[in-house]
Amino acid sequence: MERSTDEAARGLLRAAEREAIGTVWxxxxxxxxQCAFGELGVCCRNCLQGPCRISPFGDGATADTIVxxxxxxxxxxxxxxxxxxxxxxxxxxLKWTEGKAPDYPVRxxxxxxxxxxxxxxxxDGKTVKELAKEVAELALADFSAQETPLTWAATNVTDVRVxxxxxxxxxxxxxDAEISEIMHRTHYGVDADPINLLLGGVKCALADxxxxxxxxxxxxxxxxxxxxxxxxxNLGVLKPxxxxxxxxxxxxxxxxxxxxxxxxxxxxxxxxxATAGLNLVGICCTGSEVLMRHGIPSATHSVSQELxxxxxxxxxxxxDYQCLxxxxxxxxxCFHTKLVTTMPIAxxxxxxxxxxTESAGRExxxxxxxxxxxxxxxxxxxxxxIPEHETAAIAGFSTEAIIGALSGEQGRSSQAPxxxxxxxxxxxxxxxxxx
Numbered sequence: 001m002e003r004s005t006d007e008a009a010r011g012l013l014r015a016a017e018r019e020a021i022g023t024v025w026x027x028x029x030x031x032x033x034q035c036a037f038g039e040l041g042v043c044c045r046n047c048l049q050g051p052c053r054i055s056p057f058g059d060g061a062t063a064d065t066i067v068x069x070x071x072x073x074x075x076x077x078x079x080x081x082x083x084x085x086x087x088x089x090x091x092x093x094l095k096w097t098e099g100k101a102p103d104y105p106v107r108x109x110x111x112x113x114x115x116x117x118x119x120x121x122x123x124d125g126k127t128v129k130e131l132a133k134e135v136a137e138l139a140l141a142d143f144s145a146q147e148t149p150l151t152w153a154a155t156n157v158t159d160v161r162v163x164x165x166x167x168x169x170x171x172x173x174x175x176d177a178e179i180s181e182i183m184h185r186t187h188y189g190v191d192a193d194p195i196n197l198l199l200g201g202v203k204c205a206l207a208d209x210x211x212x213x214x215x216x217x218x219x220x221x222x223x224x225x226x227x228x229x230x231x232x233x234n235l236g237v238l239k240p241x242x243x244x245x246x247x248x249x250x251x252x253x254x255x256x257x258x259x260x261x262x263x264x265x266x267x268x269x270x271x272x273x274a275t276a277g278l279n280l281v282g283i284c285c286t287g288s289e290v291l292m293r294h295g296i297p298s299a300t301h302s303v304s305q306e307l308x309x310x311x312x313x314x315x316x317x318x319x320d321y322q323c324l325x326x327x328x329x330x331x332x333x334c335f336h337t338k339l340v341t342t343m344p345i346a347x348x349x350x351x352x353x354x355x356x357t358e359s360a361g362r363e364x365x366x367x368x369x370x371x372x373x374x375x376x377x378x379x380x381x382x383x384x385x386i387p388e389h390e391t392a393a394i395a396g397f398s399t400e401a402i403i404g405a406l407s408g409e410q411g412r413s414s415q416a417p418x419x420x421x422x423x424x425x426x427x428x429x430x431x432x433x434x435x
Contacts, residue, residue: 003025004304006234006304006389007387007389008234008235008236008307008387008389009235009300009304009307011385011387012235012307012310012311012385012387013025013307015310015385016310021310021331021334022327023306023307023310023327024303024306024325024327027327040063040067041066041067041070041071042063042066042067043066043070044061044066044069044070046069046070046073046186046187046188047187047188047189048188049188049189052066061192062194064194065192065193065194065197067194068194068195068197068198068201069186069191069197071197071198071201072182072185072186072197072198072200072201072204073182073183073186075182075201075204075205075208076178076179076182076183076204078208079175079178079179079204079205079207079208079211080179081250081322082208082211082212082215083143083175083176083179083207083208083211084321085211085215085250085251085321085322086139086211086212086214086215086218087140087143088251088253089214089215089218089219089222089251089253090136090139090140090214090218091136091140091358092104092218092222092253092358093106093132093135093136093218093221093222094132094133094136094137094140095358095359096129096132096358097129097130097132097133097136098133100358100359101358101359101361102359103257103358103361103362104222104253104358104361106128106132106221106222107221107222107223107224108220108221108222108223108224108225109128111217111220111221111225111400112128112131112132112135112221113131115135115217115221116131116134116135118155119135119138119151119152119155120151120155121134121135121138132221136218138151139151139152139214139218142174142175142210142214143174143175143176144174144176144177145173145174145176145177146173146174147173148173149171149172149173150172150173150174150175150206150207150210151210152210152211152213152214152217153171153172153206153207153209153210156209156210156213157209165206168199168202169199169203170199170200170202170203170206171203171206172203172204172206172207172210174207175207175210175211178203178204178207179204179207181200181203181204182200182201182204185197185200219252219289220398222252222253222256223252223256223289223293224293225398225400225401226292226293226395226396226397226398226401227396227398227401228394228395228396228397228401229291229292229295229394229395229396230295230392230393230394231291231295231296231297231298231392231393231394231395232297232298232390232391232392232393233297233298233299233390233391233392233393234298234299234300234387234389234390234391235299235300235307235308235311235386235387235389235390236386236387236388236389236390237279237281237297237298237299237390238279238281238299238308238311238313238314238386239276239279239313239386240313240381240384240386241274241275241276242269242274242275242276242277242278242279243269243272243274243277243278243279243315243372243373243376244279244281244313244314244315244316244372244376245258245262245278245279245280245281245314245315245316245317245318245368245369245372246280246281246282246283246299246308246314246316246317246318247259247280247281247282247283247286247287247290247296247318248282248283248284248286248287248305248317248318248319248320248323248324249284249285249286249318249319249320249321249322249323249324249346250284250285250286250320250321250322250323251286251289251320251321251322252286252289252290252293253320253356253358253361254318254320254342254356254361254364254365255282255286255289255290255318255320256289256290256293256294257361257362257364257365258280258318258365258368258369259280259290259293259294259296260365261362261365261366261369262278262280262369265278265366265369265370265373266278268369268370268373269373269376272373272374272376272377273376273377274373274376278369278372280296281296281297281298281299281308282296282297282298282299283298283299283300283301283302283305283308283317284301284302284305284323285302285322285323286320287299287301288395291393291395291396292395292396292398293396297390297393298393298395302323305323305324305325305328306325306327306328306331309328309331309332309334309335309337310331310385311384311385311386311387312335312336312379312380312383312384312385313379313384313385313386314335314337315336315337315338315372315373315375315376315379316337316338316339316340316368316369316371316372316375317332317337317338317339317340318340318342318368319339319340319341319342319346319348319351320342320343320346320356321343321345321346322346324346324348326348326349328348328351329348329349329350329351330350332350332351333350335380335383336375336376336378336379336380337375338352338371338372338374338375339351339352340352340353340354340368340371341353341354342354342355342356342364342368343356352371354367354368354371
């Protein structure tokens with residue numbers, strides 16, 4: 001059976017098989033058959049007081065309890081990742097208001113003012129920096145335990161849902177607090193009721209929803225709200241006569257700056273012999289960010305991220321955090337590719353680490369691009385195998401763009417209708433999260 005329906009992926013996988021280069025598909029096959037207990041979700045490593053026995057006699061935690069605990073912990077982990085992304089963006093905006101991140105001004109004032117109105121902050125008489133600071137500080141308050149619901153949850157769900165959440169006792173009051181509570185209640189000697197555990201998971205999932213929405217809001221303020229854009233997709237977007245830089249991960253804080261800096265450094269790539277200059281491509285969620293805001297083509301997605309390196313044409317793969325396969329380090333060593341990690345919480349053995357900070361973001365972007373140009377000089381043309389497969393892609397369907405199109409006002413894709421502040425009454429409309 002073919003491992004992919006995409007011809008570009010199939011060709012590279014056949015080449016990897018011939019050269020005995022392992023990928024995620026090979027690792028999965030080597031682990032087969034999968035553990036039946038694991039497939040059912042009844043493996044438990046949450047404490048050292050077991051083992052709990054999956055038997056009709058009810059020794060220890062039941063299968064339902066184990067599954068509920070594992071699911072709740074998975075929800076907490078996802079919430080931690082998404083909320084970390086959102087918090088990073090909020091801190092970036094806050095640092096700009098304090099003069100500590102000059103490369104990250106408010107790009108979209110209309111979204112800032114619309115958001116301020118939604119969360120109940122008056123904008124009259126305030127400068128952009130004053131308003132941005134107040135909005136950012138309110139967002140950071142959502143991470144700590146409070147006595148009131150999360151602002152980014154309460155202002156983005158419908159009345160009917162809010163009443164149901166209140167009835168079930170699953171209204172989140174602090175993102176970090178909900179994550180911590182899940183870790184506590186799933187440990188030894190705490191919650192063993194599977195229904196109660198699942199309700200705890202729902203509560204944490206709502207904190208995740210709030211974090212995702214927050215991340216989308218602040219990304220739009222910092223980098224602009226996406227509008228429909230036509231680009232290209234699939235591995236054929238890599239160019240044999242260009243310095244190819246793949247942007248991979250989940251956060252646009254660095255990649256957006258690389259996209260800006262690359263325009264200024266294209267001549268350096270040409271001086272190194274790359275007649276087509278610099279060619280940025282996206283992978284996974286960071287790829288989506290630069291696609292919908294800069295029109296940068298998307299090379300591939302998370303599962304097939306290794307295939308980009310197998311083309312032999314990626315001169316640097318720049319990663320931030322989330323969705324990164326640890327195998328990238330070993331795979332890059334098979335080629336000339338520089339794998340560049342940038343975040344202190346996401347390092348990979350074999351990678352070059354260029355520490356990124358908001359205060360010196362442009363310097364990091366410049367250093368990374370020069371690493372790619374230097375790697376291009378060592379590229380082995382015999383190892384280059386770029387699939388001749390790419391297709392048109394249309395992205396950038398933000399909530400604002402959709403509302404603008406449906407309202408018949410083409411210019412309104414830059415601003416959605418303001419929603420009156422109803423934090424306590426809870427508004428009756430839902431926004432689309434692109435995070």
